[in-house]
Amino acid sequence: MSVLDRYALSRRRLLTVFGGAAVTALSIPLESGKALAQAVFRTYPFQLGVASGDPSPDGFVIWTRLAPEPFEIGYGMPMAPVAVDWEVADAPNMRNIVAKGAAIAPPELGHSVHVEVGGLQPNRDYWYRFTAGKERSLVGRARTTPALGAALDRVRFAVSGCQNYEQGYYTAYRRMAEDNPDFVFCYGDYIYEGRGNRVWNSANGPVENIRQHVGSEIYSLDDYRRRYAQYKMDADLQAAHAAAPWFAVWDDHETDNNWVGDHDQDGTDPKLFNLRRQAAVQAYYENMPLRASSFPAGTSLQIYRRAAYGQLLNLNLLDTRQFRSAQPCDGKYPAACPGLDEPRAEVIGAAQEKWLMDGLMGSKATWNVIAQQVMMMDLDRDPAQGVQVNPDSWAGYRIPRGRLLSRIRDARIANVAVLTGDEHQNFAGDLYVDGTKSEAAPIASEFVVTSITSGGDGADQRDEYAKIQAGNPMLKFNNSQRGYAICEATSKAFVTEFKVLDAVTRRDGKLSTRAKWALEAGKPGIVQA
Template identity: 40%
Template sequence: MTQPLSTESDHRAAARHLCRRRLLTGTAATVALALGTNLPRPAHAVPRLDPSAIDKDPFTLGVASGDPLPDSVVLWTRLAPEPFEPDSGLASEAVDVRWELAGDRGFTRRVAGGKVTAHPEFHHAVHVVPKGLKPRTRYYYRFTVGAWTSPTGRTRTAPAADDDPSSLRFAAVSCQAYHDGYFTALRHLAEEEDIDAVLHLGDYLYEYAVDAHGGDRADPSLQLPDRFNKETTTLEDYRLRYALYHSDPDLQAAHAAHPWIVTWDDHEVENNYADEVPDGSPPEVFLARRAAAYRAYYENLPLRPPQQPSGSDLQLYRRLHFGRLAQLDILDGRQYRDDQSAGDGWQVPTEDTERPERTMLGSAQERWLADGWQNSRAVWNLVPQQCVLSRRRERTTGPFPLSMDAWDGYPAARRRFVESVRAAGVENLVVVTGDVHVHYAMDIKEDYDDTTSRTIGVELVTTSLASGGDGVARPGNWQTLMDANPHMQFYDGRRGYVLLTLDQRRLRADYRTVDVVTKPGAPVSTAASFVSSNGEPGLTPA
């Protein structure tokens, strides 16, 4: 039964509509100032830089690929001879970039190639989408500008729609705060074999200030300009922050080794933001900041043209198929959510928390997700998303504070999520989550208050890559959380990533960890492994 909106809800909806209307009318000038020119100028009006005049390596930020389809994949790079300068050393001139795709690393079996323009309006980023490729095939790619050639990237396409691949392999990563440590886990991920795609689940960068020596990296050889030692709020700030992150050699290695499928969480804009709700600043100022952050996100990641932002909007939720073995529904749990109730930390739920119309995904995305499950013919339905879906209690006796920023703070939205799974008859649901800087393995229950309740799927939560600094295998609250949450099978506080291997019979999750990130070079190990069998949701130790 549809619930009527409360007066408070009507006011909130009206406020959101007003914010958007003000953005499109009275604040358009503010956003235009924040973004600069929105689209490239006509070709005849663009000053062009002679590529032979570029006397420094323009490929300092590496290469990347992403969003693989059976016949195409996105290829990305951004030209930046001076990556820590606001104009990247290229001022406002367009640059012609040549690209190549081949079946071998030596480029003797060339498959495709061409020329693309790196426009100053997009900070000299390029997104190339070669078509007509072979399904589930490994390719190599590179870019050339004048005398300079980029590093070689390796990518692969998805299986054909009617293919039944014998297996698939994904890696889940999240939360890479540069100032908290090295991206050592990404170096190990780059060396993993047969990865069909890396799933980045948010917090690709952090908005917080970074000092001259990289924060907890404490690298005396690093001398970052003062412009990094401030919170990001403008388009220039966000662009520079992506340059800093892309300059990391471990991140570059992981991008060059595998195609990535990305979604965001909060720190790509601001900690714990929700939809258009201001952070204490006027609504139009926050929307201008969000527009700048979204613009920089698109510019710096291998996303397809439909993900190009429009003002302060960017449709990031999307669906990818990997043959008949896996369907991926990539969610956006930030752009459309209601504001957190009772604050955004751990709080005892209130009457406001329980309002039946509260949403995490927004009504349009909820319908899209439910329809996708109804039409799915995949063995495994993966849902890469941001915040923990399963209930988490941090004590064994009530009252029970819950995380208001996670799905615990949106119980009605979670109930609709579960009902959609049940209505669609989804048998093998795999929710893949980031955000919390720890590894969890959890069973998703129909009713968390009933220990005999049916398990409808599994949730695999990956820890951070660096955020939080050095971790420990058993944090101080380990026993309490394990006792308070019977559906929780595993909890580890170290840094790392999760490897997911799928076949017709089962899913396997390997929780990979490194002990130290404040110093480079730590080895990687597998802390635990779990499996879930086809048609029998629930995790058991491997």
């Protein structure tokens, strides 16, 4: 019997006696005459908010995690399963309940709850909430995807990630929630794994962090749980989760900076690093609104997946960490070494690459979106010194990069938009197998979305990137402020609106649109909108 089966709702398995400092129990009668325990919390248990994710035409996942004392050992919960009720309604006032039930929050999963709601109507808003004992969560909004093959006027969604807690406030998330997107694609770096630091040594000298991580660098499951709790307690991030369903993927900092496969940046014995990966994988699942199909197995998590938005858009979510071979050039940045042309190198692995190409070739949607983590443009990062690339991007893996783009080109797959994060900057440009030398027209186009906070306030464009843009003709736009993007797909165009804040080191940062770049349907190459 699987862990999930073991914790499927069963009245016989509901908790009858609680222990621990933050929660006790009362018994209430059931129709059968048996007793069902009702938790009584001394501290509000929904400290980490609620979330929805991975929507489908008939439902979505709704998530919460009980943590009355998020930073304490055991986070204020007894080491026993706890019953949590859930409701879904067709309006934010929650008066007309269209689905409801009860779930188990097991201690093995940090008392998290992942309810896969089904039986709903396609392409419409719903609202949800949880109850544990007499305590009730805030209300979140979710939205189902359109029916398969449905005709749509538009899809409008947000792109975000790289949210280093120490380097800024999450004002961008509050503004993103107000934008009311159909969904959010989070490209990763949801947490950062480093120790708490009072001062950050930035490129411009020492900067005092405006807030600080709790504890040292994280290694154990308890460490990762506390770090997620610190991030999730932020009210602006909670607002963004409550505003729309998320499609979440990870990048490196959910485990360790620049990790790939079973390699970390410090050369740790893979057997030891895999112990850390197991803790990171479990904590990620516990804290994200993921389906049971992504349930962790050791160091593995099924995170590449696909969603369809009618005839308009197919969303292909990639994993560029789990199946990647070791970084070339010892991970040094910028890089120029023979390892860039390693013939056996992989970024997404053979199975995922086949899955992606099968999906792209079988797609009948107007727009084919590849939503992933690391830049696919092969930017020369130091044009004055010959070709030097970022080894932690697709440019560091020339063989698999060229193979994928060549296959897209040769299959004549049109209207491909790549969405990326990781760089802590905004970029918009076109994709070729080899710079702009070998193709008459771009194969696809890429929109790289800046960080929520990582990198601090930033600037319109850093001096070195003005030189990089001048030396890389495929790159059309670059900006180094913080923020997020809103993408809107219609039958005519795929438009990315880069939204930036003038500051993230104060809470009243002002949001503005820095630029809009678009792909026109059937016409390769981006244009300014």
